[in-house]
Amino acid sequence: MASPLLPEIITAICACLALTGWAMVWHLSRRPHGTTRPDSPRPSAPPPGSVLPFHEATLLVDTIPGMALILGSVGQIMACNEAARTHYGNSLGALLRHPTAHSTLHSALHAPPMDDGLPAPCSTTIRLDVPVKCSVHLAMRRLPGAAGRNSLVLVLLHDRSLIQAVDRMRADFVAHASHELRTPLASLTGFIDLMKEGGDQTDQTSRTLYLEIMSQQATRMQRLIDRLLYLSQLEMKGHHHPREELEAEELFALVLGEVTPRFQHDSRRLTVTQEDSLTLLANRDEMVQVLLNLIENAIRYGTMPERTLHVRLHARRATPAEGPTSSLPGLLITVEDNGPGIAAHHLPRLTERFYRITPPSDSSHAEAGQGTGLGLAIVRQILERHGGQLHFTSTVGQGTTCHVWLPAAPLPQDQTAGK
Amino acid sequence: MRQKQHIVQRYEDELLHLRSLMEQMGGLVEHQLSLILAGIAENDGRTALQAARQDDEVDALEQKVETLAIRLLALRSPMAADLREIVACIPMAGALERMGDYASSIARRLSQMEQPLPRPARLALSEMGRLVLEHLRRIMDALAHKDANAAHAIWAADQLVDKYCEAMTADSLEQMTRHPHTIRLHISLLFIIRNLERIGDHTTNMAERVVFMVTGATLPPTRPHGHDSQPLPPGQESPSP
Numbered sequence: 001m002a003s004p005l006l007p008e009i010i011t012a013i014c015a016c017l018a019l020t021g022w023a024m025v026w027h028l029s030r031r032p033h034g035t036t037r038p039d040s041p042r043p044s045a046p047p048p049g050s051v052l053p054f055h056e057a058t059l060l061v062d063t064i065p066g067m068a069l070i071l072g073s074v075g076q077i078m079a080c081n082e083a084a085r086t087h088y089g090n091s092l093g094a095l096l097r098h099p100t101a102h103s104t105l106h107s108a109l110h111a112p113p114m115d116d117g118l119p120a121p122c123s124t125t126i127r128l129d130v131p132v133k134c135s136v137h138l139a140m141r142r143l144p145g146a147a148g149r150n151s152l153v154l155v156l157l158h159d160r161s162l163i164q165a166v167d168r169m170r171a172d173f174v175a176h177a178s179h180e181l182r183t184p185l186a187s188l189t190g191f192i193d194l195m196k197e198g199g200d201q202t203d204q205t206s207r208t209l210y211l212e213i214m215s216q217q218a219t220r221m222q223r224l225i226d227r228l229l230y231l232s233q234l235e236m237k238g239h240h241h242p243r244e245e246l247e248a249e250e251l252f253a254l255v256l257g258e259v260t261p262r263f264q265h266d267s268r269r270l271t272v273t274q275e276d277s278l279t280l281l282a283n284r285d286e287m288v289q290v291l292l293n294l295i296e297n298a299i300r301y302g303t304m305p306e307r308t309l310h311v312r313l314h315a316r317r318a319t320p321a322e323g324p325t326s327s328l329p330g331l332l333i334t335v336e337d338n339g340p341g342i343a344a345h346h347l348p349r350l351t352e353r354f355y356r357i358t359p360p361s362d363s364s365h366a367e368a369g370q371g372t373g374l375g376l377a378i379v380r381q382i383l384e385r386h387g388g389q390l391h392f393t394s395t396v397g398q399g400t401t402c403h404v405w406l407p408a409a410p411l412p413q414d415q416t417a418g419k
Numbered sequence: 420m421r422q423k424q425h426i427v428q429r430y431e432d433e434l435l436h437l438r439s440l441m442e443q444m445g446g447l448v449e450h451q452l453s454l455i456l457a458g459i460a461e462n463d464g465r466t467a468l469q470a471a472r473q474d475d476e477v478d479a480l481e482q483k484v485e486t487l488a489i490r491l492l493a494l495r496s497p498m499a500a501d502l503r504e505i506v507a508c509i510p511m512a513g514a515l516e517r518m519g520d521y522a523s524s525i526a527r528r529l530s531q532m533e534q535p536l537p538r539p540a541r542l543a544l545s546e547m548g549r550l551v552l553e554h555l556r557r558i559m560d561a562l563a564h565k566d567a568n569a570a571h572a573i574w575a576a577d578q579l580v581d582k583y584c585e586a587m588t589a590d591s592l593e594q595m596t597r598h599p600h601t602i603r604l605h606i607s608l609l610f611i612i613r614n615l616e617r618i619g620d621h622t623t624n625m626a627e628r629v630v631f632m633v634t635g636a637t638l639p640p641t642r643p644h645g646h647d648s649q650p651l652p653p654g655q656e657s658p659s660p
Binding site: 094098100179 | 456
């Protein structure tokens with residue numbers, strides 16, 4: 001006996017099948033076409049009537065000779081060319097989530113078409129403090145055609161850091177120089193006055209002493225100015241990571257050549273050790289500067305009257321835990337001294353500009369007063385540019401160790417086997 | 420990087436919107452800190468005060484994140500990674516909102532300074548502020564890239580901020596003992612240092628959420644702290660990651 005409900009059941013089944021079929025077709029049709037690079041996000045379906053289909057837009061970004069990217073309607077990166085990626089790398093995220101960038105994107109998305117039919121361009125300049133100080137000009141224009149949630153905005157980036165850096169350099173230089181030069185200048189003027197007042201009555205010994213001090217102060221001023229300028233120059237090229245390969249052996253030989261005269265003193269000893277075939281990605285001159293500054297500090301603040309100063313320079317491969325990210329191979333260079341050590345509360349602030357530890361009166365050393373307070377700031381600035389890291393460990397009474405982590409150059413296999 | 424496409428387009432859009440709101444919040448707080456840094460560097464309270472004015476915007480965004488997250492949970496019944504992401508956004512927005520509060524508190528304090536900050540204090544504050552801002556930037560990037568390793572690194576690195584805070588506090592105390600007429604100034608300075616340190620702490624809270632969001636694992640309740648000089652009571656020793 002046929003159930004009176006049979007026609008209804010059949011209709012229901014048919015309806016279900018139709019629905020499922022429709023859903024499948026709909027879903028399949030929405031799948032992105034073609035494959036994209038693994039790191040580029042999935043393209044959205046080309047909107048109907050689009051003037052510039054998405055894959056062409058991506059191609060456009062790659063073709064642009066300069067830094068460019070394409071943003072989606074909520075600010076997500078849809079495509080980004082190699083130039084922008086390599087130049088801004090870590091800054092890109094911070095740049096795009098900056099409130100000004102966000103409001104510019106909003107204006108670009110809703111810009112009315114101009115006379116030529118293209119949406120009006122919008123632009124802004126953004127300054128970032130981290131990871132490196134930079135200033136970037138963003139120019140945005142909505143790509144014509146797509147609308148609403150499928151809108152795409154082309155962004156061109158121009159680096160304005162240099163202009164900003166020059167401005168800041170001038171301001172910084174005036175501020176620091178006017179402050180830091182005051183003390184040596186006062187001392188100089190003091191002695192000049194003293195000698196003028198004394199006239200011919202100043203005896204030869206005093207005269208020699210005064211001149212000696214004056215010359216020291218003048219040297220200090222000179223060095224301060226040099227270092228301030230050097231630091232500003234380093235800041236200006238903060239964005240360019242050095243890519244040159246440098247052998248640790250070569251680096252140490254250069255450093256040794258520079259510092260050996262300072263260790264001819266009987267009360268000073270320098271030991272240099274390193275593992276075989278260590279290659280880093282670094283600028284040679286700057287790395288020499290780093291090590292010279294660190295060794296100079298060891299001599300300046302590590303010398304104790306009753307003890308032979310022993311400075312050890314050592315380079316080795318870093319363990320993954322020692323680097324900023326565990327995935328990156330690195331080298332660890334340490335500069336160790338057996339000086340009086342540094343109290344723990346000074347350690348975090350050592351690289352601060354003009355931060356000086358007032359030396360205890362008993363170990364006050366003629367050279368300690370010669371410091372500019374910029375040596376370690378320079379070291380840190382150089383290391384930041386290299387993607388390196390610097391930290392200190394110290395035990396009061398036993399000595400201080402500076403640990404410098406630097407990215408290692410990827411070594412070809414045959415070269416490692418050869419040594 | 421991007422998740423598989425969701426069949427319901429609207430859901431996908433809402434998730435994107437949630438992420439965009441988090442980005443906006445992060446961007447605003449980063450900008451607040453930048454303004455404070457500029458204010459400190461130029462000794463200009465008015466620049467810093469602009470940071471305080473952005474606080475309402477941060478608060479409003481937190482509300483939006485919360486509402487949207489709840490809406491997503493209620494209507495879309497998200498699962499696995501999506502569920503973790505949406506749930507994690509609520510406390511992360513809370514952490515960002517707190518950071519915004521601390522930032523505006525610093526800004527107000529800077530603008531109300533009776534005497535300008537001495538140069539060494541300004542240099543030190545810029546340094547510490549930059550460190551905190553850098554951690555915030557890194558955690559926002561870790562969130563955007565769903566990078567648990569990066570988040571973990573920041574979680575551990577916050578002890579640098581703690582140490583810096585400790586060093587500056589010690590210095591301030593010494594100054595106050597030596598020059599009692601600067602006590603007023605140093606008390607303000609101590610508050611600013613403390614607020615910066617708290618912002619740093621909130622970046623670690625966010626780091627914990629990012630790790631949870633990506634891996635589903637939770638980080639140990641105590642993290643390596645900068646206070647090495649004061650030994651922790653037994654049982655509270657933080658396990659090294």
